[in-house]
Amino acid sequence: AQTVTQSQPEMSVQEAETVTLSCTYDTSENNYYLFWYKQPPSRQMILVIRQEAYKQQNATENRFSVNFQKAAKSFSLKISDSQLGDTAMYFCAFMGLSGGSNYKLTFGKGTLLTVNP
Amino acid sequence: KAGVTQTPRYLIKTRGQQVTLSCSPISGHRSVSWYQQTPGQGLQFLFEYFSETQRNKGNFPGRFSGRQFSNSRSEMNVSTLELGDSALYLCASRWDQSPNQPQHFGDGTRLSIL
Numbered sequence: 184a185q186t187v188t189q190s191q192p193e194m195s196v197q198e199a200e201t202v203t204l205s206c207t208y209d210t211s212e213n214n215y216y217l218f219w220y221k222q223p224p225s226r227q228m229i230l231v232i233r234q235e236a237y238k239q240q241n242a243t244e245n246r247f248s249v250n251f252q253k254a255a256k257s258f259s260l261k262i263s264d265s266q267l268g269d270t271a272m273y274f275c276a277f278m279g280l281s282g283g284s285n286y287k288l289t290f291g292k293g294t295l296l297t298v299n300p
Numbered sequence: 301k302a303g304v305t306q307t308p309r310y311l312i313k314t315r316g317q318q319v320t321l322s323c324s325p326i327s328g329h330r331s332v333s334w335y336q337q338t339p340g341q342g343l344q345f346l347f348e349y350f351s352e353t354q355r356n357k358g359n360f361p362g363r364f365s366g367r368q369f370s371n372s373r374s375e376m377n378v379s380t381l382e383l384g385d386s387a388l389y390l391c392a393s394r395w396d397q398s399p400n401q402p403q404h405f406g407d408g409t410r411l412s413i414l
Contacts, residue, residue: 215399216399216400218402220405225407226388226407226408227405227406227407227408228390228392228405229405230402230403230404233400233402235400274343278399279399283356285348285355285356285397286356286397286399287345287348287356287358288333288345288403289345290335290342290343290344291342292342293342293343
């Protein structure tokens with residue numbers, strides 16, 4: 184079964200600075216998909232960025248970018264020019280077959296990011 | 301375009317009762333998944349429905365069940381409620397079951413068991 188590990192339960196950053204959230208995963212699959220979701224206090228889960236494992240180029244969405252290291256099974260999220268609205272719980276998620284015939288989304292435990300003014 | 305709608309937003313039940321939660325997906329989305337979120341266990345996958353059929357299931361007891369209607373709306377039912385069922389239940393929809401299709405989440409139903 185796939186596992187997703189986020190080793191940083193909490194992080195804080197000053198407004199306008201850059202922060203990197205770590206995520207590692209364990210899988211024997213070659214084709215899979217990785218996502219970062221954000222859950223603010225309003226609790227709605229919002230997709231931040233996604234990466235297909237077969238793509239070597241790291242995904243980028245405005246201030247958000249990832250560092251995808253397939254061999255190391257690492258998928259970190261970098262937030263540039265942090266804003267107060269980035270304060271949220273961030274979840275790393277893995278979409279794979281999990282030994283079955285249908286894809287399933289597995290989440291990490293999350294990292295609570297606080298952006299300080 | 302309206303997002304994923306979950307009702308009710310909050311629910312309080314007592315042990316032994318049963319509960320039904322509802323989820324209306326984004327228009328055109330045919331896949332609906334359910335997740336349980338607790339502080340201790342995090343987000344755990346319950347099941348996924350596509351075209352009115354359960355296509356995938358997580359490791360939850362049979363007390364947790366669901367169904368999907370022809371309009372893609374989905375319901376989740378939990379019978380014989382236990383204190384440990386207290387959680388935020390999230391529903392997510394996507395266009396189909398393609399793995400590159402991101403899931404769009406609702407605001408969740410907060411279920412409290414007394």
